[in-house]
Each structure stands twice: as C-alpha cells, then as structure tokens.
Amino acid sequence: MNRLAKYEAHDGENKTEIVFGTPKTKNSRRTIPLTRTMVDELTRWKQQQAQDKIRAGDKYTDDDFIVTNEFGHYIEQKTFKDYYDRMLKDADIGHFTFHALRHTFATRALERGMDYKTLSAILGHYSVAFTMDTYVHSMDEHKRREMDKMDDMFGMRYSISVENRPYPVLCTLSPDGCTAHVPDFPKVTAQAPTLDASLLEVKQQIEKALRQYKNPPIPTKQEQIVVPNNSVLVLVKAS
Incomplete structure (x- = not known):
C-alpha cells in the first residue's frame, strides 16, 4: 500500500492517491512464524475489531486488513507513523525510526543464537551475506559484552587502551x-x-x-x- 502522486489531478482534487500492489521483490512475499506472545496480541486485537464492527454497524468496512481504525478502514503509513511517534514521545525514550524495530528484532535474534540463514529468510533479505554484513557489528558489540564476563575467571585485564x-x-x-x-x-x-x-x-x-x-x-x-x-x-x- 502506497500513497502516490496522481497522473491526472483536476483542480480541487487531492493530488495523491492510495495505490495497492504486489510487494516489490519475490522475497517480500514470505511466511513469518509468530511468537506465542504475538499470537495472543493479535487474537486480542481481532476481538477488539469484532467489538468495533458491532458498534459501527453498517458503517463498518471489513476488507480483511489487520491494521484498521474503529470503522475497519485501513490506516495508511503516515497516520500509523504519527501514532508510533506519539507513543515514543509519551514513553520518553527518544526518537527511533519505525524501521529500527526491525533492526532490534534482528539483533536480539542473533544474540539469542538464531542462525544467519534463518534470520535472513525471516527478514526477506536477498542473501545471507547481506544479513551478515548488516548485523555483524551489532554482534561484535554483543561478543565484547559477553567476553567481559570472563575477566574474573581468567584474571584478565583489558589491556588495549581506547x-x-x-x-x-x-x-x-x-x-x-x-x-x-x-x-x-x-x-x-x-x-x-x-x-x-x-x-x-x-x-x-x-x-x-x-x-x-x-x-x-x-x-x-x-x-x-x-x-x-x-x-x-x-x-x-x-x-
């Protein structure tokens, strides 16, 4: 779903429009397993949508979208981003792009032992090498922190000055x-x-x-x- 400029826009009309199309790459169409927690969250959200449908009555539009407003209508990217930015501000945790959530998931997955090939398939990357190039620095930081835990056992001192x-x-x-x-x-x-x-x-x-x-x-x-x-x-x- 994208908001694109209209090829022909008459005076007084909106110069952009929502356009639906297929994902841009073959890897974009993929199956992503969900955690149990996320399944529970989506189940609760589906129940909320059922309540919205009852309250809205004939005004409810059911087009099988997951991210919807109280009338079942899709929420486009800009509006969703506004909600997201507001949550960050209310939580007082600084500014992060929405894409940062994807990076956080990938980094935590590697820290917990997920292999690069599996992660690459979940993320929809075109190659495992690209996944490794993108996240190897995050893993380096993780490995440093983990190695610090070994200092007491071996009596090592961090000898390299930064x-x-x-x-x-x-x-x-x-x-x-x-x-x-x-x-x-x-x-x-x-x-x-x-x-x-x-x-x-x-x-x-x-x-x-x-x-x-x-x-x-x-x-x-x-x-x-x-x-x-x-x-x-x-x-x-x-x-």
Whole structure:
C-alpha cells in the first residue's frame, strides 16, 4: 500500500492517491512464524475489531486488513507513523525510526543464537551475506559484552587502551535532516536538522557511554563498516 502522486489531478482534487500492489521483490512475499506472545496480541486485537464492527454497524468496512481504525478502514503509513511517534514521545525514550524495530528484532535474534540463514529468510533479505554484513557489528558489540564476563575467571585485564581513539559514526542524510548512530554503541543515536548538530549530540552520548563502561569497546575499523548509499562515515573522538 502506497500513497502516490496522481497522473491526472483536476483542480480541487487531492493530488495523491492510495495505490495497492504486489510487494516489490519475490522475497517480500514470505511466511513469518509468530511468537506465542504475538499470537495472543493479535487474537486480542481481532476481538477488539469484532467489538468495533458491532458498534459501527453498517458503517463498518471489513476488507480483511489487520491494521484498521474503529470503522475497519485501513490506516495508511503516515497516520500509523504519527501514532508510533506519539507513543515514543509519551514513553520518553527518544526518537527511533519505525524501521529500527526491525533492526532490534534482528539483533536480539542473533544474540539469542538464531542462525544467519534463518534470520535472513525471516527478514526477506536477498542473501545471507547481506544479513551478515548488516548485523555483524551489532554482534561484535554483543561478543565484547559477553567476553567481559570472563575477566574474573581468567584474571584478565583489558589491556588495549581506547583513549583518544575515534569511533566511527554512520550518518544518514535525508530531507528531514541527519540521523547518526555508532556501530560500537548500539544505543547511541541522534537525529538533528544538520550533520554538525547530529555529530555534536552523538559525541556527547559517546562520552557519557564511556563513563559507564568498565572496559570501553575498541573502535571498529573503517574498512569493516558497510556504508549505505545515502550515508557517510565520520570519525568522532571523545574528549
């Protein structure tokens, strides 16, 4: 479902329209197993829709959509995003794109031992290699945290100093501004109107994160980071 510009729009008419079509790739049409918790949530939601249908009566439209309003009508992406942004604001947990939920799922799945091939199929990626390239940095951070737990057993000290070493920052540019995140600190992210502003905010977050680490992560090498077409890689040194 997409809202696209009309080829012919008369004066006074909406210049865009909702268009339904097939998914853009073969992998987009796939079966995704659900967790028991999600099945329960969807069951409760279906019961809510049944109540909405009774209350709305003849005004209810049942087109088999899952994400609907109280009249059974689909909710388009922009409206759904507005709801999502409002929930983030009410929860006071900062700004994250809706796509970040997908990344969170993938990272947690790998941390819990899901293999790359299975995860790649669930995500609909065109290759397992793409999945590995996309999420290997998140796994590196997880492996560092897990290895820290071994210090007491082996009496090891973290001998590699990260002082004065810059951390790579991926900055994604868009008409709304710049979104920056740090592969070595998955929770560090910032969005600002300009590149400079987002980098300044990220720098402050890195400094704060370093104060909380007993053993700070070693900065990932530049050549190990895949930079998307609409992004730039910037090195940021904490003071």
